[in-house]
Amino acid sequence: MKELALHILDLAQNSITANADLVRISVDENLTQDTLTISIEDNGYGMDEKQVDKVKDPFVTSRTSRKVGLGIPLMLAACQRCEGDLRIESQKNVGTKLIATFKHSHIDRAPLGNMTDTMISLIIGAENINFVYIHIINQEEFCFDTREIRQALGEVVPLSEPDVLDWIKSYINEGLSNLRGGVL
Amino acid sequence: MKTLKELEEIRKRTLETINVRKDRTGTRVVVGMATCGIAAGARPVLMSIMDEVKKNNLADVVVAQTGCIGMCRLEPIVEVYKPGEDKVTYVKVTDAKALRIINEHVMQGKIVEEYTIGAGDK
Ligand SMILES: Nc1ncnc2c1ncn2[C@@H]1O[C@H](COP(=O)(O)OP(=O)(O)O)[C@@H](O)[C@H]1O
Numbered sequence: 001m002k003e004l005a006l007h008i009l010d011l012a013q014n015s016i017t018a019n020a021d022l023v024r025i026s027v028d029e030n031l032t033q034d035t036l037t038i039s040i041e042d043n044g045y046g047m048d049e050k051q052v053d054k055v056k057d058p059f060v061t062s063r064t065s066r067k068v069g070l071g072i073p074l075m076l077a078a079c080q081r082c083e084g085d086l087r088i089e090s091q092k093n094v095g096t097k098l099i100a101t102f103k104h105s106h107i108d109r110a111p112l113g114n115m116t117d118t119m120i121s122l123i124i125g126a127e128n129i130n131f132v133y134i135h136i137i138n139q140e141e142f143c144f145d146t147r148e149i150r151q152a153l154g155e156v157v158p159l160s161e162p163d164v165l166d167w168i169k170s171y172i173n174e175g176l177s178n179l180r181g182g183v184l
Numbered sequence: 185m186k187t188l189k190e191l192e193e194i195r196k197r198t199l200e201t202i203n204v205r206k207d208r209t210g211t212r213v214v215v216g217m218a219t220c221g222i223a224a225g226a227r228p229v230l231m232s233i234m235d236e237v238k239k240n241n242l243a244d245v246v247v248a249q250t251g252c253i254g255m256c257r258l259e260p261i262v263e264v265y266k267p268g269e270d271k272v273t274y275v276k277v278t279d280a281k282a283l284r285i286i287n288e289h290v291m292q293g294k295i296v297e298e299y300t301i302g303a304g305d306k
């Protein structure tokens with residue numbers, strides 16, 4: 001994948017498939033330690049130990065339309081290319097957490113890419129699921145939480161309303177731009 | 185600065201139009217968003233479809249997403265369902281192609297044959 005944000009979009013779809021109703025995405029850029037850590041955590045149906053062990057293997061999937069699962073092996077390969085790793089913690093009927101690490105400055109590290117479009121895609125694809133997106137650069141933090149937005153909108157207006165999506169786009173763009181000191 | 189207060193204004197403003205959207209019986213545009221689709225460029229295709237639907241105020245068009253339909257080589261795939269018509273499957277869609285699909289097929293009812301599945305075999 002050309003962007004890490006595309007891996008995030010793909011892996012968060014696994015959470016949606018697992019019937020999660022809350023998905024937490026965090027991107028932590030620690031420039032002092034030269035690390036980039038991405039985590040995706042859900043409260044979906046989870047996996048047992050045996051499944052977790054097998055899931056990094058591209059020939060494991062529970063889907064029926066195709067024989068190989070690719071999302072997790074692709075992210076694992078992206079991490080390993082950059083002196084990082086992918087850790088999977090999961091518990092049946094509790095949830096799953098993926099933690100992907102990278103050396104921030106590694107020459108083979110794909111750019112983070114467009115997190116705003118990734119969040120918008122997730123939101124319009126899963127109307128009833130809440131998403132939290134936290135982005136940390138060194139100590140500074142930006143937080144986006146669809147539950148707050150739903151609260152402000154009341155019961156009737158959905159997140160998929162075009163004006164709401166525009167607001168979300170600007171909100172995330174602005175938050176990330178502030179984190180980066182004014183440049184996107 | 186974007187504030188939550190603005191959302192309350194959006195809420196007041198949209199409450200009236202919302203009922204129109206609720207009983208949408210119009211066209212469904214479905215974008216494949218599994219690993220294969222995303223890797224092939226489905227996200228910008230989805231974004232340009234959303235933008236075009238908004239720009240043209242197509243209130244009765246529903247944009248949805250689906251998983252892998254088993255034709256990974258042909259991704260990004262976009263399916264158009266018009267009421268009372270057969271499903272049309274577009275393959276290897278780009279954002280430029282998506283614009284034509286919305287403008288010609290969704291809005292004017294003219295299928296963009298050259299982008300449909302099977303068009304290459306003819
Ligand atoms: N968040 C999750 N919750 C539960 N199961 C998961 C999760 N992520 C992955 N899995 C399991 O791991 C398998 C492989 O995932 P992945 O590599 O993304 O391939 P695919 O989604 O195409 O099956 C999935 O089919 C599913 O069974």
Ligand SMILES: [Mg+2]
Nearest residue numbers: 010014071219
């Ligand atoms: Mg997957």
